[in-house]
Amino acid sequence: xxxxxxxxxxxxxxxxxxxxxxxxxxxxxxxxxxxxxxxxxxxxxxxxxxxxxxxxxxxxxxxxxxxxxxxxxxxxxxxxxxxxxxxxxxxxxxxxxxxxxxxxxxxxx
Numbered sequence: 001x002x003x004x005x006x007x008x009x010x011x012x013x014x015x016x017x018x019x020x021x022x023x024x025x026x027x028x029x030x031x032x033x034x035x036x037x038x039x040x041x042x043x044x045x046x047x048x049x050x051x052x053x054x055x056x057x058x059x060x061x062x063x064x065x066x067x068x069x070x071x072x073x074x075x076x077x078x079x080x081x082x083x084x085x086x087x088x089x090x091x092x093x094x095x096x097x098x099x100x101x102x103x104x105x106x107x108x109x
Contacts, residue, residue, distance in 0.1 A: 042067070045088035053083060053091045066090040073098060 048066040050059045059074050070082040072092065077100055080092035
């Protein structure tokens with residue numbers, strides 16, 4: 001091989017190496033995954049007050065930790081979902097009326 005061909009081959013290999021490195025590292029630097037910011041841990045209270053979000057009616061007091069996404073059934077057979085928790089007050093959104101008669105077995109009261 002002539003010196004000129006060796007130089008061309010070395011240049012071509014250098015360009016290929018730069019392209020491969022660029023293809024590998026550019027997506028990692030330009031499109032890096034942003035971590036979700038950590039939420040501060042929720043302070044634990046002795047009890048929580050669950051309030052209907054629209055009417056501000058107190059639905060119940062509970063002695064367990066309440067989190068967003070929890071569900072509850074009120075004494076009027078209405079299903080609610082917790083949408084927000086601020087300190088020891090949780091706000092619940094109405095989901096549906098429940099007909100518990102459908103779940104009673106014959107002969108039971």
